[in-house]
Amino acid sequence: MNAAARVVDATKRFGSTQALDGLNLEIAAGRVTALLGSNGAGKTTTISMLLGLTSPDSGQVELFGRSPHEVTARQRMGVMLQSAVLPETLRVGELLTLTRAYYPRPAPFDQIAQTAGITDLLHRLYGRLSGGQQRRVQFALSLCGNPDLLCLDEPTVGLDTESRASVWQAIRSRVSDGCAVLLTTHYLEEAEALADRVAVIVRGRVVMTGTVDEVRALSTAGRIRCITTLSTEAVAKWQGVDTVTRAGEYLQLETAVTEKIVQRLFQADPSLSALEVRRGGLAEALSRISAEELQ
Amino acid sequence: MNAVLNVADVSVPAKRVSALSILLVESRMEFMRMLRAPAFSVPVISFPVMFYVLFALVMGPPNASGGVARHMLASFSAFGVMAPGLFGLGVSLAIERERGLLELKRALPIPAGVYLGAKLVMASLFAAIVSVVLMILAATAGHVVMEVLQWCKLFVLALLGVLPFCSLGLLIGTLVKGQAAAAAVNLVYMPMSFLSGMMIPLQAMPHVLTQVAPIWPSYHLLQIALHVVGDPHTGNPALHAVTVTLEGVAFFAWAQRRLSKLR
Numbered sequence: 001m002n003a004a005a006r007v008v009d010a011t012k013r014f015g016s017t018q019a020l021d022g023l024n025l026e027i028a029a030g031r032v033t034a035l036l037g038s039n040g041a042g043k044t045t046t047i048s049m050l051l052g053l054t055s056p057d058s059g060q061v062e063l064f065g066r067s068p069h070e071v072t073a074r075q076r077m078g079v080m081l082q083s084a085v086l087p088e089t090l091r092v093g094e095l096l097t098l099t100r101a102y103y104p105r106p107a108p109f110d111q112i113a114q115t116a117g118i119t120d121l122l123h124r125l126y127g128r129l130s131g132g133q134q135r136r137v138q139f140a141l142s143l144c145g146n147p148d149l150l151c152l153d154e155p156t157v158g159l160d161t162e163s164r165a166s167v168w169q170a171i172r173s174r175v176s177d178g179c180a181v182l183l184t185t186h187y188l189e190e191a192e193a194l195a196d197r198v199a200v201i202v203r204g205r206v207v208m209t210g211t212v213d214e215v216r217a218l219s220t221a222g223r224i225r226c227i228t229t230l231s232t233e234a235v236a237k238w239q240g241v242d243t244v245t246r247a248g249e250y251l252q253l254e255t256a257v258t259e260k261i262v263q264r265l266f267q268a269d270p271s272l273s274a275l276e277v278r279r280g281g282l283a284e285a286l287s288r289i290s291a292e293e294l295q
Numbered sequence: 296m297n298a299v300l301n302v303a304d305v306s307v308p309a310k311r312v313s314a315l316s317i318l319l320v321e322s323r324m325e326f327m328r329m330l331r332a333p334a335f336s337v338p339v340i341s342f343p344v345m346f347y348v349l350f351a352l353v354m355g356p357p358n359a360s361g362g363v364a365r366h367m368l369a370s371f372s373a374f375g376v377m378a379p380g381l382f383g384l385g386v387s388l389a390i391e392r393e394r395g396l397l398e399l400k401r402a403l404p405i406p407a408g409v410y411l412g413a414k415l416v417m418a419s420l421f422a423a424i425v426s427v428v429l430m431i432l433a434a435t436a437g438h439v440v441m442e443v444l445q446w447c448k449l450f451v452l453a454l455l456g457v458l459p460f461c462s463l464g465l466l467i468g469t470l471v472k473g474q475a476a477a478a479a480v481n482l483v484y485m486p487m488s489f490l491s492g493m494m495i496p497l498q499a500m501p502h503v504l505t506q507v508a509p510i511w512p513s514y515h516l517l518q519i520a521l522h523v524v525g526d527p528h529t530g531n532p533a534l535h536a537v538t539v540t541l542e543g544v545a546f547f548a549w550a551q552r553r554l555s556k557l558r
Contacts, residue, residue, distance in 0.1 A: 051402035074404040075312075081402070085394035087324075089331035094324055101320040102404050104312050125331075145404070 003062075004029050004149040004180035005050055010059035012045050012204075019045040020056065021204035027149065032171065032181040034191040034212075036286055037201035043184050046201070047153060050182070051079060064148070075103055078147030080138050082154040088127025092118060092137050095126060096144065103145030115170045116140035117163065131158040139167055149180045156190060168194060188282045200286060202293040212282060219280030219288055222258035225250055226275040230268055238264060250274075314406040321405075321413035326420050335382060336421070343375035343425050344432070346494075352436050364437030368429060368449070369520035374493045375425035376453050377513060379418040380460025381467070381480045387414065388468030389476030392557065411465070418457050418464075426453035441524060448523045452516070459512045459543030466546045469553035487513045515539040 005027040012020040020042050027033050035043050048054045049061045052068035066073035086095060096113065100106035113119045116139050121129065126137060135158050142150055150171070156164040171194060175181055185191055191198060191212065198215045200208040208215060221242065227249050236244045240257040255261045258277055265272055330336050351367035391397045400410050430446060433439040464480065471479040488494060490504055491514035497505045508514045515535035521528035 053398060053401055071404045071406055074402065077404075079399065079402045081395060081399050083395035084399035085396060086399075087328045087396070089328040090324060094327065098320055098324045099403070101317050102312065 002029060003027055004064060005182070006060070006062045007046060007049065007056075008060040008062075010046075010049060010056035010061060012049070012054070012056050019204055020059075022059070023201070023205055025199055025206055027180050027182050028197070029148070029180045030175060030178045031196040032175055032183055032194045033197045033199060034195035035182060035184045035199050035201060036188075036191060036282075038290060041201040042204040043201055045204075047151060047182070047184065050151060051077075075145060076148040078142035078145055078150045080142040080150075080152045080155055082157065084138070086126050086134070086138070086141075088125065090126055091122065092124055092126060092129070092140075093122035095137065096122070096140060099141045099144040105146050106144055107146040112140050112143050115143060115173075117166050132160060132163055135159055136163060136167070139170070143170075143174070147174075147179060149182065150174060151182050153184050154186065155183070156185070156187065164190075188286070192282055198282070200289050202290050207293050208289055215289075216280065216282050216285050219282075219285035221254050221256060221280040221284045221288070223252065223254055223278045223280070224258060224261060224265070224276070225252045225278075226265065226272050227251070228265065228269045228272045230265070230272075234268075235265075314409060317406060318409050318412050318416070321409055322416035325413040325417040329383060329387070329417055329421070335386075339378045339382060339421055340425055340428070342378065343371045344428050346374070347371040347429055347432060348436075352432070355437075361433075361437060361439040364433055365439045365441070365524050366521070366526050368433040368437065368439055369524045369526060370493045370517060371429055372426055372449055372453055373456065373513060373517040373520045374488060375429060376422040376457040376516070377460050377484060377487065379421035379425070380457045380462075381464040381484050382477070383418040383421060383464065384411075384414050384461045385464030385467040385480045386476045388465060389471055389473055392468070393473035414465075415458065415461050418461050419454050422453045422457040423450070426450050445523055445525070449520065452520060452523060456516045456519075456539075459516075459539050459546065462543045462546035462550060463512065466550040466553070469550050469557065487511045491517055493517055509538075512539045512542045515542075 003026040005025075007023055007025040010020050010023045011018070023042060023046060025033075025035075025046065035046065037043050045054070049056055050063060050068055052063075052070075052074060055061070055069075061068055063070075063073040064076055068074060090098070096109060100109065100112075110119075113122060116136050118133070118136050118140050121133055121137065126134065129137065135156070139152075139155060142152065152171070155171075156167055159167065168190075171181060171183075181194075183191065183194060195212055197209060198212055199206045200215065208218070228251050230251065232244050232246050232251065235241060235251065235253060238261065240255050240261060242254045242256070244251065244253045246252070253261070262275070262277060265275075347367060351364045351371075355363040355367070388397070391400075397410075426449065430449065434446075463483065467479050467483065468476055490500070491497075491508055491511040493513065497508055515538050518528045518530055518535045519532050519539075522532040
């Protein structure tokens with residue numbers, strides 16, 4: 001499998017902070033790669049290098065086999081940055097026209113507007129749009145160049161459920177056409193819904209890559225919630241129980257051996273009710289990976 | 296034979312986008328968005344026009360047969376090109392840096408120079424508007440009579456004269472971030488307007504201020520403008536042109552150094 005973009009042994013230091021410490025990453029065509037990690041882990045620096053905004057101190061960054069500093073390499077990439085505020089006194093249609101002008105093979109105007117769901121906004125001034133509408137316009141701009149790689153930084157922040165679903169749909173459709181997608185997100189459900197591969201960054205290194213299921217499998221923790229008369233102290237002493245907390249009439253506990261504990265709960269309190277058992281998610285797996293790496 | 300074609304295998308298409316075509320679209324959009332921003336476009340266009348009407352046409356001596364109106368035309372033509380460059384580049388760059396737009400533009404496949412080039416074109420267009428409005432007022436209400444070549448020279452002077460102020464604005468935009476840039480630009484704009492002899496004749500100022508006037512690019516531009524309209528001026532116009540050009544180049548080089556260091 002050929003990579004759309006590649007980072008090899010990249011290091012980067014800002015003053016006394018080692019932002020990247022030998023980071024390796026490959027972004028494959030036709031796949032969504034989610035970059036996960038806590039704030040300050042090195043996600044932003046990694047993306048900045050791929051966008052050609054900064055260079056690594058050592059190591060290599062390639063975009064379609066070229067340097068990201070080359071315009072011809074960036075012509076094949078669509079970008080959506082979390083922080084950028086676009087000119088507020090331009091109309092949405094003008095922003096689209098402007099961004100399409102940068103690319104040698106721009107996507108058809110109407111098609112972009114339709115995909116991003118902004119057809120009814122084209123004549124509006126960007127500054128007069130709601131946060132969610134602005135986000136959709138930014139997504140539209142990332143599609144302007146018919147990209148082979150989409151770099152999406154927190155693409156659905158501020159979107160309502162419906163808009164989020166339509167952005168996800170559009171991303172999936174681009175991916176099925178062979179586009180590579182690099183996604184950073186704080187919504188783990190977004191990574192779970194979209195990502196084919198997850199790369200977990202801790203302290204400037206990719207410490208784990210795999211499918212969402214592979215990463216999730218690292219989380220042994222399950223969460224049990226129920227209404228019971230049992231006391232927190234008593235349950236905390238049971239073997240296999242990691243944490244116990246009480247919220248009102250609910251008892252909540254985390255454990256690696258959910259089945260055993262559920263059995264024991266019923267034995268100890270047959271009147272137990274409102275039982276919920278949840279398998280460990282990406283969030284639990286991530287915090288476990290991060291905690292282990294940081295130790 | 297491998298029938299599956301991966302995205303990364305597709306060679307970069309031969310079709311290229313010309314930097315000039317991008318510059319045209321970028322300049323048009325830059326002009327439109329600044330024109331629609333009243334905080335910029337209203338003072339930039341109305342201040343020199345308003346001052347000209349007030350000082351040259353309303354308060355000017357009657358039956359002066361265009362002499363005062365002509366002198367003031369030179370003064371306010373020079374004054375009118377300062378704001379588009381200083382505010383149009385300085386404040387907009389400072390705000391775009393703060394809001395992450397500069398970063399986004401750098402990540403997009405825009406050829407080098409187009410982003411700044413579009414701002415220069417925008418500032419020149421505003422300078423051209425101010426210049427044309429002043430000249431129409433001077434020729435009609437002010438009864439200023441000059442050779443066609445003089446009118447043309449004054450217009451070209453406005454188009455070129457805006458450039459050193461663009462450089463200075465650019466430099467301020469790289470030194471100060473966000474809304475603070477408006478204050479910083481004013482700190483340069485105000486003294487430069489008053490202390491270079493545009494509003495008040497230098498002769499009416501304390502000696503020490505007349506001595507330092509030649510440090511301002513606006514002073515040199517004013518002397519060239521006075522030469523163009525055929526009014527008394529100091530020094531050699533060619534030397535003034537060289538000085539103001541050198542100042543512009545120095546500001547630009549400094550700004551470029553700052554920009555390349557900014558992340």
